[in-house]
Amino acid sequence: MFGYILPQKPELKIKEYKTYRAYYCGLCMQLKHSYGQACRLFLNYDLLLLALLYDGINGEKCSYTKSSCIVSPFEKKWICENSGGICLAADILCILSYYKLQDNIDDERFAKRFASHCGISVLRRAYKKAAAKRPQLAEKVKELLCRQALTEKSRCSIPDEAADASALIVAEAAKLCGGDEIKADLYRFGLFLGKLVYLLDAADDFDDDIKYGRYNVFANAGFDRGEMLAEAKKLCRICAAELSKSYCRLPVTQNKSILDNIVYLGLPSVIEQLGTEKKRSFSDYERL
Amino acid sequence: MNAYEILGISPNATEEEVKAAYKELSRRYYSDASVESPLKEQNEEKMRQIDAAFDEIMTELRGGMSRKDNYADIRSLIKSGNADSALARLKDMGERTDDAEWNFLMGSAYYYKGWVTQAQPYFEAACNLKPDNAEYASAYAGVKSSMSGNMYGSPYPGADPTGGVMSACGPCDLCGTLLCANLCCNCGRGGC
Numbered sequence: 001m002f003g004y005i006l007p008q009k010p011e012l013k014i015k016e017y018k019t020y021r022a023y024y025c026g027l028c029m030q031l032k033h034s035y036g037q038a039c040r041l042f043l044n045y046d047l048l049l050l051a052l053l054y055d056g057i058n059g060e061k062c063s064y065t066k067s068s069c070i071v072s073p074f075e076k077k078w079i080c081e082n083s084g085g086i087c088l089a090a091d092i093l094c095i096l097s098y099y100k101l102q103d104n105i106d107d108e109r110f111a112k113r114f115a116s117h118c119g120i121s122v123l124r125r126a127y128k129k130a131a132a133k134r135p136q137l138a139e140k141v142k143e144l145l146c147r148q149a150l151t152e153k154s155r156c157s158i159p160d161e162a163a164d165a166s167a168l169i170v171a172e173a174a175k176l177c178g179g180d181e182i183k184a185d186l187y188r189f190g191l192f193l194g195k196l197v198y199l200l201d202a203a204d205d206f207d208d209d210i211k212y213g214r215y216n217v218f219a220n221a222g223f224d225r226g227e228m229l230a231e232a233k234k235l236c237r238i239c240a241a242e243l244s245k246s247y248c249r250l251p252v253t254q255n256k257s258i259l260d261n262i263v264y265l266g267l268p269s270v271i272e273q274l275g276t277e278k279k280r281s282f283s284d285y286e287r288l
Numbered sequence: 289m290n291a292y293e294i295l296g297i298s299p300n301a302t303e304e305e306v307k308a309a310y311k312e313l314s315r316r317y318y319s320d321a322s323v324e325s326p327l328k329e330q331n332e333e334k335m336r337q338i339d340a341a342f343d344e345i346m347t348e349l350r351g352g353m354s355r356k357d358n359y360a361d362i363r364s365l366i367k368s369g370n371a372d373s374a375l376a377r378l379k380d381m382g383e384r385t386d387d388a389e390w391n392f393l394m395g396s397a398y399y400y401k402g403w404v405t406q407a408q409p410y411f412e413a414a415c416n417l418k419p420d421n422a423e424y425a426s427a428y429a430g431v432k433s434s435m436s437g438n439m440y441g442s443p444y445p446g447a448d449p450t451g452g453v454m455s456a457c458g459p460c461d462l463c464g465t466l467l468c469a470n471l472c473c474n475c476g477r478g479g480c
Contacts, residue, residue, distance in 0.1 A: 159405075161403075235405065238404050241433065244441060264444055268437075268439070
């Protein structure tokens with residue numbers, strides 16, 4: 001299970017935790033229903049934030065049902081259904097995963113490239129369906145990922161510039177979470193969220209990227225590991241601070257306590273834990 | 289001193305006013321510069337400045353836009369979300385590092401793009417050049433606050449980023465906790 005955007009579990013109330021889990025299972029089920037079994041492999045936590053935000057802003061009433069699934073065949077779990085936010089997250093996930101794999105084919109080594117080829121053949125139909133549903137987003141993502149590839153080719157060493165395309169992709173996706181009157185705040189919220197995830201990812205991959213000679217913006221800027229961590233944390237904190245400026249202006253009526261937890265506790269804690277071994281401490285004894 | 293200050297006119301001056309100011313100044317300094325006097329070199333230097341200032345302002349005016357209109361135009365570009373074209377135009381103007389408004393707009397364009405670390409030095413320069421401008425000051429303060437990682441609107445007072453919410457633990461809390469703990473122990477069998 002992966003993702004950077006997580007709530008801080010010990011600070012969630014039990015009902016909030018259950019809602020969060022139900023959204024996670026709901027997204028997984030939505031992927032199965034709309035896009036087929038295989039797409040469930042691409043499930044991750046990051047887009048749950050957008051699902052929760054969409055429903056939180058639009059006041060969607062979802063229904064909860066209990067059912068078992070492949071991962072836990074014996075224990076039935078609560079699953080959130082009929083949620084606009086989850087539909088949106090599933091569409092975005094398919095579009096992003098498809099392009100991510102295409103990107104891997106271009107610049108990964110043999111084994112991963114092979115895996116990506118397999119993945120892409122599985123995802124192609126799902127992608128076409130999602131792109132037909134959200135043509136503008138698909139078009140934007142395509143264009144921005146081309147830009148990303150160019151920035152990487154130019155061996156860019158400015159984190160802001162390197163993260164720009166990723167930031168804009170999430171900004172475009174976040175814009176879909178609400179009406180015109182809050183589009184500007186949503187856009188900026190997404191902008192810094194995307195940048196934050198890009199930077200966290202680049203910092204996490206720092207060692208591997210150097211080992212395999214892949215592009216890494218921090219390595220290109222000539223940082224050693226210590227300097228990189230300090231710089232990455234500084235930049236990530238700026239992103240968190242800036243996105244909170246937009247987040248606190250959004251008219252969230254539902255899921256607010258979960259969203260608050262993710263934004264104000266989850267994000268700062270992921271930033272602080274950057275570069276440390278992911279061992280379980282008492283305070284996050286079970287990271288979801 | 290910028291070109292307008294050298295000619296002693298306001299940045300809103302029309303072409304006629306610029307020409308009149310130039311004529312007036314050149315009459316004064318040319319006549320002084322042509323005669324042998326202790327101030328000859330100083331006057332010649334002044335005359336060079338006036339010529340340069342006049343050229344700069346006239347090219348701006350003939351280009352269809354005064355510097356002020358140009359800035360207003362760039363401002364609306366940034367507001368409408370065209371930070372990239374605003375940046376390109378600002379860069380075309382050359383590095384006007386001694387112009388507060390130019391610095392402020394550079395900062396704003398970067399800030400709009402979300403490049404906060406890039407925006408910071410420009411906002412700082414704008415503030416240093418015009419310390420009493422409230423708009424520059426608030427922009428710089430906002431960026432400084434983000435640079436220090438302050439989050440807005442957090443419902444968790446005293447949140448510790450490394451793990452959950454810190455609870456304040458004064459001596460009274462400590463005593464209370466111990467008493468409670470003891471009570472619990474005694475209720476269970478044996479206790480501690």
